Amino acid sequence: MNKVTVNASRKYEVLIGAGLLGNIGNKLSNLITGMKVMLVSDDSVYALYGDKVENALTESGYSVSQFIIPHGEQSKNLSNYSLLVEKMFEAKLTRNDVVIALGGGVVGDLAGFAAATYQRGTGFVVVPTSLLAAVDSSVGGKTAVDLEHGKNQVGAFYQPMLVLCDTDTLKTLPYEEYINGCAEVIKYSMITDEGLFDLIDNTPIKDNYEKIITKCVSIKRDFVEEDEFDLGKRMMLNFGHTFGHAIEACSHYTIPHGKAVAIGMASITKAAVVHGYCLDETQEKLTGLIEKYDLPTELTFKAQELLDAALSDKKNGHGLMRIIVPKSIGKCTIKEIYKDDCIDWLVHGGAR
Numbered sequence: 001m002n003k004v005t006v007n008a009s010r011k012y013e014v015l016i017g018a019g020l021l022g023n024i025g026n027k028l029s030n031l032i033t034g035m036k037v038m039l040v041s042d043d044s045v046y047a048l049y050g051d052k053v054e055n056a057l058t059e060s061g062y063s064v065s066q067f068i069i070p071h072g073e074q075s076k077n078l079s080n081y082s083l084l085v086e087k088m089f090e091a092k093l094t095r096n097d098v099v100i101a102l103g104g105g106v107v108g109d110l111a112g113f114a115a116a117t118y119q120r121g122t123g124f125v126v127v128p129t130s131l132l133a134a135v136d137s138s139v140g141g142k143t144a145v146d147l148e149h150g151k152n153q154v155g156a157f158y159q160p161m162l163v164l165c166d167t168d169t170l171k172t173l174p175y176e177e178y179i180n181g182c183a184e185v186i187k188y189s190m191i192t193d194e195g196l197f198d199l200i201d202n203t204p205i206k207d208n209y210e211k212i213i214t215k216c217v218s219i220k221r222d223f224v225e226e227d228e229f230d231l232g233k234r235m236m237l238n239f240g241h242t243f244g245h246a247i248e249a250c251s252h253y254t255i256p257h258g259k260a261v262a263i264g265m266a267s268i269t270k271a272a273v274v275h276g277y278c279l280d281e282t283q284e285k286l287t288g289l290i291e292k293y294d295l296p297t298e299l300t301f302k303a304q305e306l307l308d309a310a311l312s313d314k315k316n317g318h319g320l321m322r323i324i325v326p327k328s329i330g331k332c333t334i335k336e337i338y339k340d341d342c343i344d345w346l347v348h349g350g351a352r
């Protein structure tokens, strides 16, 4: 088992290893004084791991209530948020009790926002079961739900008390979800770690989960500790995401996050070559790695459509946008551009 400590507004541990689910009850007793748990999960993950987690909790004396949502992004909404906090109230949860998110990023973001706001903040533990949640969403304290026409528009920064990543759970992850998470791993390697890039280029990520998740979480930890509230350096974690979010929106969310980020990384790198930030060789290596993980690289939308979608993102106000531009493998820089220049970047990135 590996351990990464995150020293943010709350200090917590991220535990990564096989067979950790069964220990969750023991781990909780060091964190909270209450004995009530609201277990939040989706139907697919709960069917696979719900019993195991509930048994471990009840054996340690906790009383467990459940809130199970249908799997998928459409469940990350205000109405489920409202149902969840009502259920927490009915179950008489107090600030000494805990919400446990068992699942991917959808469950984590919804449960985290409920934990952040219920009685102005109750206990929160994340048990990520998707690769994306393990390397990204479970760490760093961003919680949110979507509005009908805008992703993550209502949320809060709220750090968990513990992240328990049992790598055994990743064995049941569907292939499409695995490659979605791989896109985020590729992102970490591009922004800071050429060694990680070479590692995942030579060996499939799934063969090295413990090591790779630990590396990614450590990279994210460093950004979060320096810029918890996303005002500066943390934006580096958005490599591939500015165009990626726009691609997701233009596809009406039929292109999943990981694939959109893969296209976003490939296209910004293509444009970065034209603008003289990096060499052809960097773009070829990145495109090769993205394709190795069966992820797409081609932009198929119109530049203007993508720009309109990017500008409606909460991070891109005042006509100025921040894009993360690669300089070489393992090195990126943050650049501010005017929205008119964005069209140019998008077209050089392959947009129509």
Ligand code: NAD
Pocket (backbone or CB within 6 Å): 042, 044, 045, 048, 071, 072, 073, 076, 103, 104, 105, 106, 107, 109, 129, 130, 131, 132, 133, 136, 137, 138, 139, 140, 141, 142, 143, 151, 152, 169, 170, 171, 172, 173, 174, 177, 180, 257
């Ligand atoms: P998800 O939660 O929808 O999970 C993907 C699918 O995999 C679901 O159908 C789920 O049921 C299934 N699944 C998860 N674990 C499984 C397992 N072990 N075995 C079998 N099936 C399993 O999506 P995701 O990709 O995990 O997360 C995407 C969400 O995360 C988005 O809403 C995104 O906005 C959010 N996100 C948040 C942050 C953050 O910092 N808070 C960062 C990145 C993404």
Ligand code: GLY
Pocket (backbone or CB within 6 Å): 136, 137, 140, 142, 230, 234, 237, 238
């Ligand atoms: N996923 C980007 C961040 O947490 O800042």
